[in-house]
Structure formats: structure tokens, C-alpha cells
Amino acid sequence: MKLSADLTAFARRLGHEFKHPELLICALTHASLSSPTRPDNQRLEFLGDRVLGLVMAEALLDADSGATEGQLAPRFNALVRRETCAAVARDLGVGEVLKLGRSEMMSGGRRKEALLADAMEAVIAAVYQDAGFAVARKLVLRHWRDRIGTVDPDSRDAKTALQEWAQARGQHPPHYVEIARDGPDHAPRFTIAARLENGEEAQAQAGAKRQAEQAAARALLERLEGAGD
Structure with a gap:
């Protein structure tokens, strides 16, 4: 062959x-x-x-x-x-x-x-x-x-890191909500929100739900850490 x-x-x-x-x-x-x-x-x-x-x-x-x-x-x-x-x-x-x-x-x-x-x-x-x-x-x-x-010495994915942040502060794990889906079926774009029970939230967009969830978690983590909490 x-x-x-x-x-x-x-x-x-x-x-x-x-x-x-x-x-x-x-x-x-x-x-x-x-x-x-x-x-x-x-x-x-x-x-x-x-x-x-x-x-x-x-x-x-x-x-x-x-x-x-x-x-x-x-x-x-x-x-x-x-x-x-x-x-x-x-x-x-x-x-x-x-x-x-x-x-x-x-x-x-x-x-x-x-x-x-x-x-x-x-x-x-x-x-x-x-x-x-x-x-x-x-x-x-x-x-x-x-x-x-x-490879980052601390290579936890963003969703895991955000969950650990929430648990360390006695909060429930974050949850992820699909806000929008745009684009054609062969090339969709997902907008996902990562939300904590204390009201903190961040959104991100990507071509796959998993990527968008990770990006939203990363954005929320950066905001929380930037605030020194």
C-alpha cells in the first residue's frame, strides 16, 4: 500500500x-x-x-x-x-x-x-x-x-485553579453559563461566563466551549488576584 x-x-x-x-x-x-x-x-x-x-x-x-x-x-x-x-x-x-x-x-x-x-x-x-x-x-x-x-511550574488549568480559589474561601465551586453562540455551524463562537457565588463573574469567547470556559476562568482569576483577594 x-x-x-x-x-x-x-x-x-x-x-x-x-x-x-x-x-x-x-x-x-x-x-x-x-x-x-x-x-x-x-x-x-x-x-x-x-x-x-x-x-x-x-x-x-x-x-x-x-x-x-x-x-x-x-x-x-x-x-x-x-x-x-x-x-x-x-x-x-x-x-x-x-x-x-x-x-x-x-x-x-x-x-x-x-x-x-x-x-x-x-x-x-x-x-x-x-x-x-x-x-x-x-x-x-x-x-x-x-x-x-x-511548561509552567504551576500548570494547573484555570478552571481547577479557580475552583481551588473558591474552596479556600468557603465558597461553592464556580459554575459556567453559555451566554451566546454565534457564527456558522462549522465555525461557532461561544461566549461563556464563569461565575462565583459571591457575585464575581468574567466572560470569554472561543471556538469551543471548553476553551471558552478556561478563558473565562483565567480572566476571573486574574481579576481576583489583581484585587489582592
């Missing part, structure tokens, strides 16, 4: 020449296009998540020999979470080569964070199955290196 020109170019950007090209094709096939003769990438995504996790855990231990588990855990979460995987996928142009069903394509699937993140993890698994852990590890470190080097 030969790769198409666009997949060959993608493999070159990725930095791996596949002995078994069908693995890459499977890794980039979304469930919306699967069939009995065309497997989708869900099983590979499951495996790739574990491969990525092991590589990141090792990398963080190597990068900071004195860090405690409590310090390493949020950094690890920052490096393996959906947003990071999707960002790496965008850098590599995964969206351009995703194989999607018509409905998913029409709804903007090539830009969806969840689809990009899952495909990126599936691609990692494809490399692992094609060439083994050492090759997969080297590839992951190459594409995550800058992020490993710059």
Missing part, C-alpha cells in the same frame, strides 16, 4: 517513514468515515494516549530531578491534555489530512479540537506500532520539546 501525496507530505512533516502505511491511514480516519473494511482511529487513539503519557512522565522526571509528585502532576496534565495535543496537531497540519465523513467535514471537523487531539494521539500509536517505543519516544520528544521546556 502506498501513501497518497498529501499523506506522504504529512509523514515527512511528522518525521517518520512508515513501513506499514495502513497504520497512518487508520490513525487519520475518523469514525464518521469508518466501515467494516475501513477501521477508524479510536483504538489507536487509546494506545497513543498511553504512549504519550509515558514519554511525558519520563521527560518531566529527567527535566527536574528534585520535583515532587505533586509538582509534576499538573505539568504532566498540561502536556498531555486535549488542548496541547490539538496544538501539536495544528503545527503538523493534521486537520488537512484527516479523513472525515461528509457531515463531520461540513460541520468543521478539520478544526475541531477533540478530533485533532484524538488524531494526534492515534498518529503517535501508529508510529509506535510501526517502529517501536524508542522511535515513538524520539518523535514525541521532538514535537513536544519546546512545550516541555516552557
